[in-house]
């Protein structure tokens with residue numbers, strides 16, 4: 001199958017969400033899905049419906065509300081998984097079921113304890129069952145990059161025969177080297193009977209920092225779909241970064257001769273949104289979307305740039321949506337200017353959420369002279385983060401200093417409108433606040449990460465607190481902003497506690513249909 005456009009399959013909401021601390025609530029997943037649609041991705045892998053009730057709900061909501069891109073759900077090669085995936089996807093006009101089963105000797109022997117014949121049989125059955133539901137079926141031989149080439153060829157051939165329309169070749173553990181991986185794709189193109197009936201896809205992990213290079217090499221050998229994530233988030237070292245792949249194809253058409261349907265001007269806003277929602281910060285020198293990606297420090301470089309931008313810039317920052325100057329808003333800025341900026345920053349708020357944001361913006365403008373993009377992002381964030389609140393903060397005070405035992409007093413509202421108060425001492429003021437909230441809500445979590453940063457510049461800048469906790473083996477995170485950093489910390493911690501409680505309630509309501517230890 002030859003194409004002039006590479007299909008961009010985004011798995012931020014599935015593989016990306018699997019990275020520790022990156023879990024998102026339903027509202028956040030919907031916001032990201034909407035941003036991915038605006039970005040122009042061809043396929044959104046919305047989740048793994050059998051994995052948990054929350055995953056199922058998210059895939060179903062995305063399938064029901066996001067129309068345009070193909071919406072895909074992941075399933076192992078077994079009837080329960082596939083039926084559940086279809087249940088979540090069935091109301092979307094362009095559904096895809098993605099079934100996978102490991103094929104490498106290591107996975108066959110140690111994880112699955114299955115012979116080659118059994119693998120082929122199950123893979124074929126899985127594809128056929130999915131095909132019974134929809135035309136668009138993708139099959140992934142997991143750990144394909146470490147699978148014997150003749151066996152991989154056989155599995156791919158049989159799954160195409162069974163009806164798979166996309167065959168994905170995952171480098172599950174990031175083991176491949178570009179030229180070797182390219183040869184795998186070339187081999188399949190040459191030796192698999194019926195290969196012209198399927199799109200070859202690639203899915204590369206970044207354990208050796210080669211995910212993007214491997215994906216691009218595969219394109220040179222005829223791959224038609226790339227699976228990737230925003231900011232490269234994903235299991236362990238992550239997946240191939242969407243923004244790097246798209247900008248490589250755009251910057252070097254002379255070499256690749258293929259494009260994508262991505263609206264590159266939305267890259268930066270989508271990257272920021274995913275970073276905010278997941279709490280996973282983008283490294284400063286990250287290609288394309290890092291803070292330094294278009295910053296020039298050396299005098300010689302600055303001189304060259306002033307004479308001709310292309311002397312030191314291979315991409316135009318405007319192409320990824322990086323405006324030259326940041327628009328500064330203030331208390332005289334109107335609703336229209338704010339709305340336009342919120343949308344340019346990649347947020348989709350309904351009228352009610354925007355009205356609340358506008359009121360918060362005016363209140364902030366009374367405390368703070370200049371409102372920067374980061375301030376607006378923080379306010380918009382708070383609007384989309386809001387999951388169901390079991391507890392809300394009424395007041396927090398703390399006492400700390402040299403020679404003092406740090407202590408905190410917290411007052412919370414419960415969901416029935418009752419106020420409760422408690423005090424604790426701690427190792428520091430933040431520890432005392434968190435201990436008090438844990439006591440009041442009777443919820444014990446293990447704090448894994450706590451970070452504070454200023455969201456914009458100036459003495460009156462807002463502080464943003466990021467909290468990550470572990471609860472029953474799952475990492476959950478939340479962020480909050482305020483001009484008072486103690487309040488920001490309390491709000492972020494309380495948000496994470498609310499998530500834990502809501503999650504627990506959902507788990508109690510719907511018990512998962514299957515465990516995820518075996519394929």
Ligand code: KIV
Pocket residue numbers: 015100140142143168170171172173203205
């Ligand atoms: O890395 C991997 O192999 C996967 C598959 C499920 C496609 O994520």
Ligand code: ZN
Pocket residue numbers: 015170172203205235
């Ligand atoms: Zn993966």
